[in-house]
Amino acid sequence: MKIMHDIITKRDLTVPAGFDDFLPGEAIVLQRITDVIRRHYELAGYAPMITPLVERPDVLFAKTQGEVTQQAYGLRLLNPSPEARDDSKDLAIRFDHTVPLTRAVVSNRHALFFPFRRYAIGPVMRGERPKDGRHREFIQADIDVIGDEELSLVHDAEMPAIVTGIFKELAFGDFTIRINNRKVLSGILAAYGFDTPNTSKQALDIVDAMDKVGAQRTISALERISSLSGSAARELIELIRTDGSIDDLLRLLRVKSYGDDVNEGLDELEQVINASCRLGVPSEILKFDPSLARGLAYYTGTIYEARLDAYPDLGSIAGGGRYENLAGSLSDHCFPGVGISIGVTRLVKRLIRREIVQAKVTTVAPVLVTLSEGTSDPTVAAPIAAKLRAAGIATELYLENRPLRRQMQYADKRGFSVVVTTENLARGLLRVRDFTTGEHIEITADKLVETVRAML
Amino acid sequence: MKIMHDIITKRDLTVPAGFDDFLPGEAIVLQRITDVIRRHYELAGYAPMITPLVERPDVLFAKTQGEVTQQAYGLRLLNPSPEARDDSKDLAIRFDHTVPLTRAVVSNRHALFFPFRRYAIGPVMRGERPKDGRHREFIQADIDVIGDEELSLVHDAEMPAIVTGIFKELAFGDFTIRINNRKVLSGILAAYGFDTPNTSKQALDIVDAMDKVGAQRTISALERISSLSGSAARELIELIRTDGSIDDLLRLLRVKSYGDDVNEGLDELEQVINASCRLGVPSEILKFDPSLARGLAYYTGTIYEARLDAYPDLGSIAGGGRYENLAGSLSDHCFPGVGISIGVTRLVKRLIRREIVQAKVTTVAPVLVTLSEGTSDPTVAAPIAAKLRAAGIATELYLENRPLRRQMQYADKRGFSVVVTTENLARGLLRVRDFTTGEHIEITADKLVETVRAML
Known part of the structure; x- marks a missing residue:
């Protein structure tokens, strides 16, 4: 028996906390999911734009503040x-795909x-404290469509249609896309006294956390930051959590007359939802949720968030929204946009951990061509593999001299x-075994090609 | 006329030197090339492994020295x-895919x-001085197969077969894969007096640069680092530059009896070339070049380099080789391997600059559905786009209210x-225009679906 001496140096060969390896089983899952996402982005006419991982710090911080700045x-x-x-002081790593999009749009206008439609699928980095399995490097798959001064609301409707296409094909089970409009939620909050930029933002953040902390703690938190009575805060939360059909909720909120902003938001929402239907989104997938907040400060209109019905604790599987100006302080030209983002790394790791998808298959090639036992010529099966590959069938060629039994294992x-x-290749015969049925x-x-193709 | 005020801040919105944007036209080319590469890697049974961009500095520098260390x-x-x-002092960015492969193989053995086959397609970074258009961040597309203590030479033959498949499909014109064996070149150099590790490495580097500096300066450089006479140096260079068929060169070098190492290298080379033929590599593509050196110190056997025949100045389009131990000082277990690498960023930028490929098409969707002029309902054409997308035909939906003439432009x-x-949609009619022929x-x-499909 061979004794294996391992790692002779004292070097730490683990991946640093917050960073992840995807060994082939997991990487194949990630690739498949990313391929499906990309295909649906392209189906809807989104083209790739690839920007470097690196941006100037000056650009990176032009629009952002708060936590993400400290994580850059x-x-x-x-x-x-x-x-x-050493000019590396001018080099920073992107923490999302939005800042690079902004820089590229403004400078290549x-x-x-x-309207400029682009997708970006690739890693971003944030120096999170690596607790709770937070990722410091993660793959985000984003689409955004950016208008020049104006952008039709129908673009907002394309997003749920694309999300629907992706998660139908991925078949992780039923899912729901919650939809809201920032003007609606902000307007209702304003009607309850959260009407300054500061209190409005605070209240939005509190409502945004309701999924995690529950209604009671949300009510208490709202009371703490305002002069709102407990019963008024409860009324507010009950209102935005009202369950009902889209039409019922639209009617309910219109009747309450919360003012122009809310009504504008409700009109937009109705247009977006109707257009989504015409783009093929089934009505049972789309749910109007007036309590949906989406943390990011820059959303100004439609907002979305999708979850798997059977795994709500998995959190958001896709989210996004409309912003009235991408460029902010980088240009005085106005670029309204709408987009969605899928956190691929987080999604894949969770799907595998929860065994919603299996990561056990470690080959992308469906076919293995074995080496005849004890053959003196290891290239004897090479033309067999070459023939299958030329026909577009991915094929691994086993080349080590091992008993056939071990090759089968x-x-x-x-x-x-x-x-x-290829035991009987000398007599011109091949044995083809279907590993699913066990037949050969x-x-x-x-x-060869037609037989193998029929088994795949 | 609208006057556009631009960039109101003083921020520098250019990409830092050495980093690159791929706007959609270029990104579509890059994606297509990467997709072809990946497909051929998978056809040969290579699976993805995805490691983070980040490694521990301690691991990154375990095997490397010299220039690349200063660029990390x-x-x-x-x-x-x-x-x-702030624990970021323990975080470094990979400068190739080989170190992450090593770390992952040793720690997940x-x-x-x-044999472990994996591909890695993604960015790496090097702090090069950004002169001569050198890239500081670039996408490398690598495959490697790693054995546990042993690895059949037929794996070396898979590499030219894969490179052939890729560049035949990409159709940039004829290409040649030069092949050599380090034992051959090192053995010949040793016979001419470059027989210490130091002089051998120096001589290899000098020969490696011959493509750029020419034979005369190579001869002078070899003279300078040794006691070799000018005529002996010239004889050496003429020998390794001898043109001829693979068989002729093998015979010539065997006759010269340069010793066991050279003969072993020639035997390996013969086996690899024969196996490549059986894997379908046409003989006119593979050329034995005894002067091929490949800079990297860690190659120990077969080495390859591919170039486009019509654009030799484009440099290497794919290269690689065999190494006797991947792990080096990270393990006392031996992991022999062989691999190839394609520098995608460099290749794509050069192909576009030289107009070998066009980057003018900025849509991945072949079909545009226009909006009827002056329509009051911008969603009228939405079901048309939804139908095409459901049939797998990528379709952009034009949503801005513009004259049809402008939509056509x-x-x-x-x-x-x-x-x-969709002008006549009210009468149930669609007009489908083939932009290649101009017919409609x-x-x-x-x-709809069958008509559009017939035009694609």
């Missing part, structure tokens, strides 16, 4: 050569076509669907 | 909150199956293939 990473040369001019453990063995047949080489 | 970036929090424990500039107009036909809505 910059670069530094670890061992600069003595003669190097005359080269882009508006290997095929089973890695999750191959079909195994081609012997064929001549000219039948 | 670390992270730092830009504005840490006063109470934050018991969870992986060997937009379709033309962005590169749509088919435009569906009027159809009923039930013929």
